[in-house]
Amino acid sequence: MSQARxxxxxxxxxxxxxxxxxQMQRDIIAWKCEGLSDVDAYRPVLPASPLMxxxxxxxxxxxxxxxxxxxxxxxxxxELNPQFDQDGEDLDMKVEGVPLSQLVADYRAxxxxxxxxIAAHSLDDTGRHSDYKASAASVRWILLHxxxxxxxxxxxxxxIRELADGQIGYY
Numbered sequence: 001m002s003q004a005r006x007x008x009x010x011x012x013x014x015x016x017x018x019x020x021x022x023q024m025q026r027d028i029i030a031w032k033c034e035g036l037s038d039v040d041a042y043r044p045v046l047p048a049s050p051l052m053x054x055x056x057x058x059x060x061x062x063x064x065x066x067x068x069x070x071x072x073x074x075x076x077x078x079e080l081n082p083q084f085d086q087d088g089e090d091l092d093m094k095v096e097g098v099p100l101s102q103l104v105a106d107y108r109a110x111x112x113x114x115x116x117x118i119a120a121h122s123l124d125d126t127g128r129h130s131d132y133k134a135s136a137a138s139v140r141w142i143l144l145h146x147x148x149x150x151x152x153x154x155x156x157x158x159x160i161r162e163l164a165d166g167q168i169g170y171y
Contacts, residue, residue, distance in 0.1 A: 056093035075128030
């Protein structure tokens with residue numbers, strides 16, 4: 001596993017630190033996918049959480065980025081995002097048949113789109129989607145939440161990867 005994982009400078013400004021910590025967590029997610037087979041990416045390894053596979057985790061993180069930056073912050077439609085489907089549970093984690101390499105590419109593309117949105121906004125800007133209370137959140141709050149969300153799932157990725165094929169390592 002060789003993915004770069006770089007912590008932000010100790011004295012960097014607030015925006016640089018927030019973006020740096022988020023990027024490091026994103027890189028850990030991608031790193032945990034390196035060399036994992038498609039079979040292992042879809043293999044459930046946690047008996048009580050059958051959708052918590054590496055493939056499901058990547059899909060969930062992609063849609064979480066989309067949710068917060070495109071739907072909540074920009075006010076775009078939620079119809080493409082399975083997280084907003086009221087009739088299904090965990091639909092964003094159901095991605096059968098999509099190769100892991102495609103899921104990683106989709107996640108990276110969504111992160112790049114999120115980064116463009118972040119760059120165009122002040123940390124104090126708030127969301128625009130009138131249908132969701134979460135639109136009251138500032139970009140700062142959203143970034144902190146995304147660091148928390150991505151780091152939490154990076155921990156899941158550690159366990160999933162070790163149980164799937166024995167690969168271990170952090171940072």
